[in-house]
Amino acid sequence: MANMAQAVRMALHYAEEHLGVTDIFGEDVGAPLGGVFTVTQGLKTAWNSPLDERGIIGTAIGIAMAGGRPVAEIQFADYIYNTIDLLKIAGNTCWASHGDWNLPMVVKTPVGSGIRGSIYHSHSFDATATHIPGWKIVIPSNPLDAYGLMISACQELNPVMYLEPKALLRVKGEERIPGEPEDDRQLSKMIDAPLGDRSQWKAQWPQLEAYAVPIGKGKVVREGSQVTVVSYGRTLPLCKKAADELASQGVDAEVIDLRTLWPYDWELIKASIEKTGRVLYVNEDTEVTNFGEHLVRRTVEELFYKLLAPPRLLAGKFVPGIGLADTLEMASVPQQGDITAAIHALAGEQP
Amino acid sequence: MANMAQAVRMALHYAEEHLGVTDIFGEDVGAPLGGVFTVTQGLKTAWNSPLDERGIIGTAIGIAMAGGRPVAEIQFADYIYNTIDLLKIAGNTCWASHGDWNLPMVVKTPVGSGIRGSIYHSHSFDATATHIPGWKIVIPSNPLDAYGLMISACQELNPVMYLEPKALLRVKGEERIPGEPEDDRQLSKMIDAPLGDRSQWKAQWPQLEAYAVPIGKGKVVREGSQVTVVSYGRTLPLCKKAADELASQGVDAEVIDLRTLWPYDWELIKASIEKTGRVLYVNEDTEVTNFGEHLVRRTVEELFYKLLAPPRLLAGKFVPGIGLADTLEMASVPQQGDITAAIHALAGEQP
Amino acid sequence: MHDLMVKARVLEERLIQMYKQGHGYFWIGGPGEEAFNVPLGLLMKKGQGPAHDYLHAHYRQSATVLALGEEPIGALRQMKNTATDPYSGGRNFAGHFSRREWNIAPVSSPIEVQYAMAPGTALVQKRHGGDGISIVTGGDAGTAEGDFASCLVWSSRPGNELPLLIIVTNNKWGISTPAETQHGETRVSDRGKAFNIRSKTIDGNDPITAYQELKEAMEYVRKERKPFLMEAMVSRLYGHSSASGANFVGNEVDCLAQFEARLEKHGLLTRQEMDDLRNRYTEEMAAMARQVRDEPLPAPETIWNHIYAERK
């Protein structure tokens, strides 16, 4: 199966061919590198921009204004923080102009920990992004969703923030992308740029098919009755694994992959909590003024009297960065053991 | 009594004279204007910077590195969003250098609605600021606190974000600042720059006294037994007023002025909630991934089983801006009536 | 040209009046820039889409918008933040135009961000072919923001030069801060030269000069598909905005008065004719202001409209 980097690449190819995407650009996005995570290799509209994140976001806005369909990349979410004003503008342009202008643009950026990225290649962006009105925000946790969400993003009339959990980019999927060849090695030969000289190389794209994961729809990845676990991105597979393991200990957890952070699938979450009475939100952004806290607030606002235990949040520690040393990274953001323990504790919690 | 603009100005004068403040700077901060809200008139170290927020924050960091003590102003918080990366760096420099460097610097900026500022002179900054580790964040709701908090800010070894609720800048205090003359007109004559030509004008500073409001300490501004209301900035006086009015209707609300958003006075909040069992958090930032949601989360995390009703949040609507028209501003951020209604409803809420 | 300059001046004076009478919370605008802004509007290729010109405007651009043919009542409606405000539905400050039909990008309050966006429309135009160009304008103080530099960098990439007319209207002030205390450059336009961008500083107070210089620059950009940086020296006749009082400033060149003196001297128009014209506009706009005064504000629940565009 394709890994997430290949899945996004194929979606972008599909979007160039069928959805009118005109510009896939950012630092080192074009040939020869095709992105620091190989996500944009071989794409015909990919090009290298100056090293200037403000210019990247500004230019994406301009391209969208003039009828283009840009997919702009910020090389790491860690370097997006000098553009928050521009992201806010992209998000308020339709509203501020009373519907006169809309901006069909996608900003994609790798997020999160998991590659020993130290202070500046480990940032999450979900808390900051969800505080900016006017955007739709998605984050896949597997290659098929990554493919389907990118296709939806490229069909949107509004700005879409596409967050790529960098720890998952090289993880292969369990489901095949429609049109993907059977053999992984064949896929790699077709669409992965070769090592060495690439000047003559061209991707051989498989016959890809339309497959859209609708924006705003979460997914129950494991059904359960005792506790609801809501997560996304890097921590989602860890939650799934924890739930699977805990089943043998008599804990039956339902796991929801949110997939879209805004507008999010509250109905799905709500129905699950109404069933279980317990909910754990898991993400890896720092835990103060965290998007999971919004979900906790919504939970107590609407479901307080149905809860059997307090809604819980497991998130990144509120420290200024994720340290390089293994010990530091492990201690800073939720790991498998933390998640398992948190689900276990919540399932058994009694007043 | 002095208004808040005068109070901050006096604190800055005190800080120039006694606390080693070396540079008070930003756009239009120096003579002749002395700040768009008159806050920096007549100060001897005030100077006008280029129109460049990134340069302002960067230069403040540099000044602090070289042993200066800067107070940098961003003219409106609405224009701080292109500097978030620099604010993050200021907040992580001590940590990233393992304690080698610290940055004693203050960034002050007017926040919030209340002056019909339209989309770009109405922003709150509390949600974004509290998500940035390594800063201390304060926000006064009256002139005396404004004075005392600025003095504390200028004594800090770490970056301090000083948020000025712009709706309150011209509101006079109820308590006298130590050293402030009895007569308001006399104060104005001494320290407010005259209209017209100011080239010869110099402020006549009163004999000010040290008065520090410690960072991290909130304040109970009204004691009550039935419901806890936690707020800060523009909405604080509205909460106080609501509580006073509701007393006649048999609702006895305790009102806490948080004053410091980070590190905040959890002990004070907790003790109050343990007494009342009900809590309403009020602020005017947009309500998704809002600092009040952090407080809600902390509340359910630690006090869930002691609550008589769900903790509530009253905050700004999640819309892309505050519209200019009166009708729009009123509908976007909490007003007196909304607050009164919310306290009333919470006090009477039954499962 | 003179007609439009008068019209624009009278419009701004009406807006100031409205502010002073309490029919609006805030005024900012372009009195003193008419001699430059009118020719700019006249020379633009008006229409929608990349075949036409895009305008990424500063908040002092009313004269350009009028020269494009816009009705002045829209500006009054925005001043009074009525529901009928065609640019923002009562949401934004005066002078914050937006008209997609004519490629007028929404004016945004944050200074200089338009310089980061303009390369985007120009890029689409370069690829589109034809002679449509992008135009971006802003003030002198704002050039200290990094976005001005970004604009120079992005528009001059070798082999990817963009058809972008980069304009700086230099009124020598940023609110209360005099330009000469903040600019190490001899001329702002010198900054273009480092990027091998054709650059020029012109007298923006003379409409004839402005017209000719703009025409030449635009022809270059249209044909060569390369950027041009133009700095226009202009005046700020009513101070920065209502925040600084919005009173007439005596010591700046008044481009309109200067032009009228010239027209009179050359016998092209008499004082009487010019007074009549001004009076006619003044009356027209006073009437519009009365009309606008009674128009309703947007309803509270409209805050939820247009957060997202929807497929129709």
Added chain:
Amino acid sequence: MHDLMVKARVLEERLIQMYKQGHGYFWIGGPGEEAFNVPLGLLMKKGQGPAHDYLHAHYRQSATVLALGEEPIGALRQMKNTATDPYSGGRNFAGHFSRREWNIAPVSSPIEVQYAMAPGTALVQKRHGGDGISIVTGGDAGTAEGDFASCLVWSSRPGNELPLLIIVTNNKWGISTPAETQHGETRVSDRGKAFNIRSKTIDGNDPITAYQELKEAMEYVRKERKPFLMEAMVSRLYGHSSASGANFVGNEVDCLAQFEARLEKHGLLTRQEMDDLRNRYTEEMAAMARQVRDEPLPAPETIWNHIYAERK
């Protein structure tokens, strides 16, 4: 000078080796910039506080730091992210030096932000008097960020010119992106001229030229208390970083090889002497690497340390 160049090269090669052997997650550094970075360190006025020079460094500055007298083992410790790492306690990537005692500001990963900060230290130094200056360095691609422009703006304000040596080390690459595709400027240093900043592009591969040019520029900045923009052409001998493989690149000028050929030719050092020197350093650093290998990682709970400075 030659000794330090060798030392710095060997240090970087050792760091790369550590990465390749799995004793570190990421390498980035300065092999190929020794001819420029060594003289820079030698010419700095070392010490703490505004009377001495501040360095706001790029992540390729190991040779400068060694020239200042730093022990190489610190860099190895940072590579191995041990608790003993003197620059970040195992928190930050290789090449991210920090030493307050010597006015070395912490290297930060975000490109170009140091250019926004450097005017701050220079401003304090201008006011302080004496001849202490600030020095800021960074790459060519990074000059596209607005912060580079901010640095030019803030350091050249009339009457407030700052004693700031603004350096760009131009290796003609930003990761995989060739400079000639992104720069409309003939030379990056041309950008200083617009601000009336004295500016120059020099050959950074020749240590003698670099020393002389730096000396002259620094004397100007120290005495005149005004900025100077220097662009130094340098090489990137092991590619961008470990992310691009960290293998030796054949087609760039190797300043060390070139310098050694010259030394040999002029009979100043023999090949043997130079080989011996290199071998000695190689052994020394290999021993250090072995030592560092056994040093403990920081304890998990140390993530909570140093979030805030506390009064002692």
